[in-house]
Amino acid sequence: MLGYLTVSPSTTDSRLLALAQSFRTTLRHAVYLSRSMDSDGELTTMQMSTLSMAAEEPLRVSRVAANLGVRVPSATEQIIKLEQAGLVIRRPDPTDSRAVLVQLTGPGRDAWTAASTRRNERVAALLDQLDDDERATLAAALPVIEKLTSTA
């Protein structure tokens, strides 16, 4: 199955490549899982992330964009929708009149808490199908994956 990889005179260790291939496959499936877990019909993953960030403290549109991995205009678009839904408000940054702070409203916090709880329970139900060893293995790997995502 990995035969075709050997055509490139790899500068990279082949065991590393094999793990990379498995990891990539799992990653693809995980994306699929993530999508199915997040299809509440109420809030999109991006909206959840935005609310989650704003829940900690008001932040700028540009930071929302950076955290979501999209351009500023796309973030603006989403934030305006959240504002129209009454979940956030936009107010000028007192320290910089160019900037706009995105701040969670009460209903916004409620909506985020509710959606987050629902999703956690859905994932917990999935994790319940694992045995203790498997859960321990998974838990141990999470920091490793985080390390990968942060250095990417």
Added chain:
Amino acid sequence: MLGYLTVSPSTTDSRLLALAQSFRTTLRHAVYLSRSMDSDGELTTMQMSTLSMAAEEPLRVSRVAANLGVRVPSATEQIIKLEQAGLVIRRPDPTDSRAVLVQLTGPGRDAWTAASTRRNERVAALLDQLDDDERATLAAALPVIEKLTSTA
């Protein structure tokens, strides 16, 4: 950080919920990682998956759709683009004239191999930053995650 979860008189074990929350966060970051690893500019993740499936054996449009997690018309759309790019051909299923088989062409196989190799190398470079223990931990967790995604 998890305080707000206790407001729901959870029917679920709280340790499970805590793991679920961490898992969900990592999952979100992994999605981001996956996107950045897959932004070749040449083939989208969906196209890669489609070619990957067709590389094993010709398959129906409906199966492509199911595997990609999209509706049939969306799969048709993507497959037509792949066909226009010369990477696959569509031919009637000899055993059922209603069905259409998606089959990889030579250039399609080449394109897929090249893109896959490039992505593996990119991920391998990332994995190279981990130490042996971390890689072992990650490798052990992949089957567990696969189990989750398959039962979802």
Added chain:
DNA sequence: GGTAAATGTTAGGCTACCTAACTGTGAGCC
């Protein structure tokens, strides 16, 4: 104070997805 950089917004366009409606084929049943 004048130029350049930074922050958002608006405008316009692209792509991928969806549902609904349609064509054509297979399967079951008189």
Added chain:
DNA sequence: GGCTCACAGTTAGGTAGCCTAACATTTACC
């Protein structure tokens, strides 16, 4: 055989999210 219904794809039309480019406003730097 012919009817009816289910199935496989395609086409048509619409929506949502993302992008780049162009703009207004404010800040930062000589």
